[in-house]
């Protein structure tokens with residue numbers, strides 16, 4: 207477990223850079239993660255994905271399936287990868303402050 | 312993302328075929344096994360190629376792989392392949408190189424075999440080398456069992472092929488569910504719930520849905536975002552831990568090995584079969600797992616004595632009956648052997664036919 211300081215905020219992260227404590231999520235976190243995720247500047251489309259993931263997680267307690275994410279945001283998987291080069295799991299979910307994907311990934 | 316190359320797939324296999332194979336692709340007439348570990352394929356036009364099959368530990372260093380490449384350079388114009396059970400095959404197009412290759416292998420102590428009615432390599436998994444859900448190790452058990460059964464690797468003395476596979480947990484990566492003898496890692500204790508960290512690490516609905524017996528419920532105290540496990544319903548499959556890191560299930564003392572027998576994948580004579588529980592529990596006993604080695608040997612020996620030629624383990628057991636199988640292998644029949652999962656009814660005996 208490591209601690210990250212960024213713009214005056216502290217985050218505890220695991221070895222893959224996911225938040226260890228989901229309550230620590232804030233917009234600085236998104237700002238901090240974007241560099242390691244290969245994103246230069248966040249636009250509205252990035253935020254649409256992040257907001258959708260967070261809303262869905264709050265409501266259902268799980269991350270949405272990729273097809274649901276695509277359907278709700280209107281972004282095809284290809285476009286999601288253009289926004290988040292590491293993909294919806296490692297990229298978008300990490301930025302949105304969701305728990306790390308599990309199972310046989 | 313600059314200069315990033317993606318979606319190019321594997322290189323085409325044709326690039327790596329020895330000329331004899333390329334020229335006679337799809338035009339083979341017959342093959343024979345002149346001796347254990349050596350195959351001879353003859354093409355319609357009389358061309359032939361010899362494949363010398365050698366054992367591999369599957370997990371190997373680059374140095375070992377380079378050694379094998381050196382041998383292939385020397386005797387096979389650089390051509391070799393590996394099989395679906397992780398053996399290596401040297402592809403010899405020039406017959407005069409066959410005996411020198413065999414001599415070199417003998418000198419280096421690389422065993423050849425794994426053909427015909429033998430016990431070829433054990434299909435196995437990651438174990439304690441790399442996975443986070445194992446109940447047992449893979450490489451260690453495989454080495455111990457193959458050491459003991461080594462005589463069956465380089466010989467054709469069994470009634471039929473005998474496939475052994477190992478999986479270190481119930482995910483059954485590999486082929487344990489369809490092998491003549493399967494070595495399977497099992498837990499015998501329920502997962503321990505880390506209530507404090509669970510909500511940060513796990514999606515609770517996914518975790519609940521992961522349980523095949525419905526043993527997981529949301530924590531009754533609504534202020535605690537966690538789950539509880541009904542231990543009476545839990546059969547320690549560990550699936551919930553796969554989904555949720557806050558539910559560790561490994562127990563070095565209570566975990567161990569189950570043996571299954573009688574699976575096969577080929578359609579030869581009889582349809583493919585699943586392997587079934589033979590020994591419910593043997594202790595995890597590194598580094599040589601003597602109990603497992605002994606139990607596997609017992610089954611192999613009794614099968615070799617009792618089966619007819621061409622009869623796979625599953626076919627032998629079907630012919631003599633399961634009660635006889637337990638009797639000849641001296642395996643105590645316990646309540647664990649009786650299926651109690653969903654479609655269990657079909658596995659009960661609905662007949663008067665049985666042997667005392």
Ligand code: SF4
Pocket residue numbers: 436437438442443444445446478479480481482483484
């Ligand atoms: S069988 Fe289980 S423990 Fe072994 S490699 Fe597969 S998932 Fe991991």
Ligand code: SF4
Pocket residue numbers: 501502521522523524525526527540544545546547548549550551552560
């Ligand atoms: S170990 Fe398996 S049976 Fe037990 S609670 Fe977890 S998922 Fe359910």
